[in-house]
Amino acid sequence: MRHIRYTFSHSSTDYYFAGGISNLKDIVDLQKTIFITDENIFNCYQKKFSNWDTLVIPSGEQYKVQATADRMIAQLLEKKADRKTTLIGIGGGVITDITGYVASIFMRGIRFGFIPTTLLAMVDASIGGKNGIDVGVFKNMVGIIRQPSFILHDLTFLNTLPVLEWQNGFAEIIKHASIKDAVLFKQLEESSIKKYQVRKKSLGELIERNVMLKSKLVKLDEFETGDRKLLNFGHTLGHALENLYKLSHGHAVSIGMSVAGLISEQRTGFKDSGRLIALLDKYGLPTAFEFDSKKVFEILKMDKKKAGNSMQYVLLNKIGKAVIKEIPIDNLEKWIESIASAR
Amino acid sequence: MRHIRYTFSHSSTDYYFAGGISNLKDIVDLQKTIFITDENIFNCYQKKFSNWDTLVIPSGEQYKVQATADRMIAQLLEKKADRKTTLIGIGGGVITDITGYVASIFMRGIRFGFIPTTLLAMVDASIGGKNGIDVGVFKNMVGIIRQPSFILHDLTFLNTLPVLEWQNGFAEIIKHASIKDAVLFKQLEESSIKKYQVRKKSLGELIERNVMLKSKLVKLDEFETGDRKLLNFGHTLGHALENLYKLSHGHAVSIGMSVAGLISEQRTGFKDSGRLIALLDKYGLPTAFEFDSKKVFEILKMDKKKAGNSMQYVLLNKIGKAVIKEIPIDNLEKWIESIASAR
Numbered sequence: 001m002r003h004i005r006y007t008f009s010h011s012s013t014d015y016y017f018a019g020g021i022s023n024l025k026d027i028v029d030l031q032k033t034i035f036i037t038d039e040n041i042f043n044c045y046q047k048k049f050s051n052w053d054t055l056v057i058p059s060g061e062q063y064k065v066q067a068t069a070d071r072m073i074a075q076l077l078e079k080k081a082d083r084k085t086t087l088i089g090i091g092g093g094v095i096t097d098i099t100g101y102v103a104s105i106f107m108r109g110i111r112f113g114f115i116p117t118t119l120l121a122m123v124d125a126s127i128g129g130k131n132g133i134d135v136g137v138f139k140n141m142v143g144i145i146r147q148p149s150f151i152l153h154d155l156t157f158l159n160t161l162p163v164l165e166w167q168n169g170f171a172e173i174i175k176h177a178s179i180k181d182a183v184l185f186k187q188l189e190e191s192s193i194k195k196y197q198v199r200k201k202s203l204g205e206l207i208e209r210n211v212m213l214k215s216k217l218v219k220l221d222e223f224e225t226g227d228r229k230l231l232n233f234g235h236t237l238g239h240a241l242e243n244l245y246k247l248s249h250g251h252a253v254s255i256g257m258s259v260a261g262l263i264s265e266q267r268t269g270f271k272d273s274g275r276l277i278a279l280l281d282k283y284g285l286p287t288a289f290e291f292d293s294k295k296v297f298e299i300l301k302m303d304k305k306k307a308g309n310s311m312q313y314v315l316l317n318k319i320g321k322a323v324i325k326e327i328p329i330d331n332l333e334k335w336i337e338s339i340a341s342a343r
Numbered sequence: 344m345r346h347i348r349y350t351f352s353h354s355s356t357d358y359y360f361a362g363g364i365s366n367l368k369d370i371v372d373l374q375k376t377i378f379i380t381d382e383n384i385f386n387c388y389q390k391k392f393s394n395w396d397t398l399v400i401p402s403g404e405q406y407k408v409q410a411t412a413d414r415m416i417a418q419l420l421e422k423k424a425d426r427k428t429t430l431i432g433i434g435g436g437v438i439t440d441i442t443g444y445v446a447s448i449f450m451r452g453i454r455f456g457f458i459p460t461t462l463l464a465m466v467d468a469s470i471g472g473k474n475g476i477d478v479g480v481f482k483n484m485v486g487i488i489r490q491p492s493f494i495l496h497d498l499t500f501l502n503t504l505p506v507l508e509w510q511n512g513f514a515e516i517i518k519h520a521s522i523k524d525a526v527l528f529k530q531l532e533e534s535s536i537k538k539y540q541v542r543k544k545s546l547g548e549l550i551e552r553n554v555m556l557k558s559k560l561v562k563l564d565e566f567e568t569g570d571r572k573l574l575n576f577g578h579t580l581g582h583a584l585e586n587l588y589k590l591s592h593g594h595a596v597s598i599g600m601s602v603a604g605l606i607s608e609q610r611t612g613f614k615d616s617g618r619l620i621a622l623l624d625k626y627g628l629p630t631a632f633e634f635d636s637k638k639v640f641e642i643l644k645m646d647k648k649k650a651g652n653s654m655q656y657v658l659l660n661k662i663g664k665a666v667i668k669e670i671p672i673d674n675l676e677k678w679i680e681s682i683a684s685a686r
Contacts, residue, residue, distance in 0.1 A: 010353065066413055073478060073485060077645060084650045105448070105485045107647045108475060132451060135416060142416060142448045144487060302420060304450045307427050 002208075006215050008129070009222050014150040015215075017208055021048050021090075021115065027150055028086045028113070034079060036072070036099045037090040038063075041117055044160055053079065057098070061243075064094045064133050066142065072102050086111040086149070092118040092165070093125030093249065096148075097140070100131030104146045113150040117157035119169025120250060123176070123210035126151050128218040128228075137243040137299055145223060155204065163284070166193050168250030170283040171234075173206065175257060176213050178276060179230045182320030184209060189279055230322045232305065233314040234260055237336065240299040241291060254285035262339050264315040267327075272319050293337050301329060345551075349558050351472070352565050357493040358558075360551055364391050364433075364458065370493055371429045371456070377422060379415070379442040380433040381406075384460055387503055396422065400441070404586075407437045407476050409485070415445045429454040429492070435461040435508070436468030436592065439491075440483070443474030447489045456493040460500035462512025463593060466519070466553035469494050471561040471571075480586040480642055488566060498547065506627070509536050511593030513626040514577075516549065518600060519556050521619060522573045525663030527552060532622055573665040575648065576657040577603055580679065583642040584634060597628035605682050607658040610670075615662050636680050644672060 001019035005012050016023060024033075035052045038059040042049060055075050057068055076085070087110065089099025096114045103112035116126040132143015170193060177185035196203045214231065221228040238256030241247055247255075258280060261273035277287045305312050306329070313327045344362040348355050359366060367376075378395045381402040385392060398418050400411055419428070430453065432442025439457045446455035459469040475486015513536060520528035539546045557574065564571040581599030584590055590598075601623060604616035620630045648655050649672070656670045 066409065070409055077478065077481065077484070080645065082645075082649055083647055105475075105487055107484060108473065108486045108488055130451065132448075135420065138420065141420070141450065143451045144448055145451055302423070302425075304426055306425055 006219055008147045008219055011147045011149075013129075013147050013215075015211060016150065016152040017211075018155055018204060019152050020154050020156070021152075023152065024088070027152070028088070032084050033086045033088060034076065034081060035088050035090055036095060036102075038092075038095055041091050041095075041157075045157070055079070057095075059094075061094055061134070061249075064098050065135070066133055069098060069102050069105075069133060072098070073106055076102075076106055081106070081110070083107050083110055086113065088113045088115060090115040090117060092116070092121045096121055096126045097131055097143070098133060100129070100146065100148060101133055101143050104131055104144050109146065111149050113148050113152065115152050115154055115157075117154075118161060118165050119158060119207070120165065120172055122153055122207050123169060124172040124214060127211060127214045128231075129222070134243065138302055139239045139243055141304070147222075153207065155200070155207075158203075163193070164248055164250075166197070167284045168248050171250030171254045171257075171280070171285055173210055174276075174279055174283065174285075175231070175233050175253065176210050178257065178316060178319060179233050179314070179322035180213055180217070180320060181209075182318075184213075185279070185319050189275075189282070193283055229305075229312060229324050230314055233257060233316075233322055236300065236303055236305060236311065236313060237296070239303070240296045241289065244295060244299060245289075245291065247289075251286050254280045254287060255289045258287040259336060259339055260313070260315060263313070263332075263335050264317075266335065267325055268315050268317050268323060270316045270318065272316075275319065276316075291340065293333070293340060296336075297329075297333050300332075349562055351490045351562055354490045354492075356472075356490050356558075358554060359493065359495040360554075361498055361547060362495050363497050363499070364495075366495065367431070370495070371431070375427050376429045376431060377419065377424060378431050378433055379438060379445075381435075381438055384434050384438075384500075388500070398422070400438075402437075404437055404477070404592075407441050408478070409476055412441060412445050412448075412476060415441070416449055419445075419449055424449070424453070426450050426453055429456065431456045431458060433458040433460060435459070435464045439464055439469045440474055440486070441476060443472070443489065443491060444476055444486050447474055447487050452489065454492050456491050456495065458495050458497055458500075460497075461504060461508050462501060462550070463508065463515055465496055465550050466512060467515040467557060470554060470557045471574075472565070477586065481645055482582045482586055484647070490565075496550065498543070498550075501546075506536070507591055507593075509540070510627045511591050514593030514597045514600075514623070514628055516553055517619075517622055517626065517628075518574070518576050518596065519553050521600065521659060521662060522576050522657070522665035523556055523560070523663060524552075525661075527556075528622070528662050532618075532625070536626055572648075572655060572667050573657055576600060576659075576665055579643065579646055579648060579654065579656060580639070582646070583639045584632065587638060587642060588632075588634065590632075594629050597623045597630060598632045601630040602679060602682055603656070603658060606656070606675075606678050607660075609678065610668055611658050611660050611666060613659045613661060615659075618662065619659075634683065636676070636683060639679075640672075640676050643675075 002017040035054040040059040087103040114126040116122045129147035132140040135141040234253040234257030238253035242252035261276045264270035345360040378397040383402040430446045457469040459465045472490035475483040478484040577596040577600030581596035585595035604619045607613035
């Protein structure tokens with residue numbers, strides 16, 4: 001098990017790569033730890049949970065809401081959790097987001113860690129301390145930024161991961177490559193989901209490379225006043241589509257990145273949107289989608305990144321080099337409509 | 344209007360003393376500000392709110408709960424609040440607590456300020472960044488620590504303050520004096536609520552002295568790992584009584600301080616519990632109360648300050664000098680029972 005520590009502005013996070021739940025006994029006190037997981041994970045991996053006090057919530061993004069957080073808090077009180085309790089979220093992004101949120105507000109904040117079980121959660125959702133819940137169609141509208149004490153990767157969870165979840169993970173990996181890492185982009189072009197599934201060593205290296213890439217961006221700009229915003233590439237439109245059409249996160253972001261690539265061609269002279277779309281396509285990700293642009297814009301206008309009548313939109317200068325452009329909402333609406341109707 | 348800035352670990356708070364709502368125009372953007380207040384304040388002071396977008400919630404501690412926060416968030420979304428919006432809580436501790444909480448979690452945190460309208464909120468609740476809500480009988484069980492951008496005192500609000508609220512404020516002022524300021528304690532012994540109500544200058548000085556005393560303690564220990572805990576004097580038992588018997592905060596804390604004074608006589612050799620009780624009595628505060636110690640202990644055992652089988656309890660060495668003692672829960676239970684039955 002490899003151990004790396006990242007120090008953020010007010011706290012540090014320990015990363016443990018290629019470990020197992022059994023390694024937790026060296027990290028936390030069994031008696032003062034509560035696992036948070038969802039029904040799917042719990043039913044699939046009951047043995048892994050046998051020694052641990054576990055709180056199970058229903059599976060699915062539709063449960064990443066305050067009502068679930070309320071029930072979790074009631075259960076923590078029943079379990080007599082106190083300020084010395086550690087919560088560990090074991091699951092995908094829904095579990096890590098809501099575990100971090102509940103741990104951050106319960107008794108004004110208790111310790112928490114994550115064991116991400118999906119590729120997406122390993123390379124993205126578990127990293128960076130953005131915790132939260134959805135409010136209606138608005139994703140992550142409520143939450144706070146607080147770093148987990150530790151993140152432990154147990155790659156055996158990936159053995160049962162459905163193909164859709166591999167695609168979701170690769171959407172974020174392709175995002176990382178697009179905004180910051182041209183070498184990784186090329187490597188992805190030369191590989192495929194199948195190849196990574198077979199070559200465990202390459203997969204482990206790929207995961208670590210992405211964890212490091214995101215962690216560095218977060219470390220430099222924890223509260224998202226600058227470069228961390230680049231990680232929103234594909235996410236503004238993506239989030240609006242995701243909750244409105246119940247798309248998977250990766251699929252929604254993939255459509256968002258495709259559109260952002262095309263907008264980039266008009267705004268920054270970006271020339272490689274064909275390459276970007278081809279790569280997304282290679283990893284089984286959708287690059288076009290028919291949507292009701294009126295409804296989507298109603299949601300976009302409520303996006304957290306909007307301020308006044310314009311929005312900070314992440315575009316690409318070239319592969320591996322993203323930029324943030326302030327775009328008036330009206331222009332954005334016209335461009336997205338023309339892109340949607342041209343395809 | 345006097346202006347003082349306190350810098351905390353990650354942010355600073357501007358204090359404006361003896362100002363008015365009209366001064367806000369120099370501090371915030373009218374177009375991007377939403378007032379949060381309760382029905383009582385709104386009905387009493389409609390004129391003050393006439394130029395401001397205001398969100399009104401029902402009055403009373405029973406509304407300091409997640410369901411109210413949920414409704415506030417829905418209304419903020421309807422009002423198209425975004426990350427540039429400032430929330431200003433105008434009211435007593437319930438309003439400042441829930442405004443700070445909602446502002447801290449909405450879009451992962453937006454700017455907020457307070458205009459405390461009660462003596463208690465001016466000298467205590469608005470200061471220190473502890474925001475939150477109650478969960479069932481558990482006070483402030485959910486929340487986070489985040490400092491307001493500013494606090495503005497408009498003393499005209501005190502003109503309509505009922506006597507119970509004066510008593511509540513003086514409970515915290517007597518607490519401050521007991522734990523840190525023997526000179527203030529003596530000054531309080533020589534004065535009375537009536538005298539302070541008449542002598543506006545003394546009242547203003549008293550408020551500033553208490554704001555400074557609490558702010559210094561918070562500044563030195565924002566996340567309550569040390570001296571800030573002294574501010575919990577009287578609050579452990581106080582909180583348990585408050586929600587169980589629907590006592591006012593100051594009355595509950597006064598009973599808690601009286602009991603803590605008597606425990607101090609046994610544990611630290613404190614000699615002045617008679618003086619403490621006499622002072623509380625002089626300010627109209629209760630110093631004894633019949634309670635069901637079984638029920639109270641069920642709540643005490645869930646207090647945030649409990650860890651394992653003992654609890655950090657704030658006691659007095661002498662007037663103006665508090666200490667924290669680790670007390671086993673069982674001992675505490677026996678002492679409190681014997682004090683309750685002896686009176």
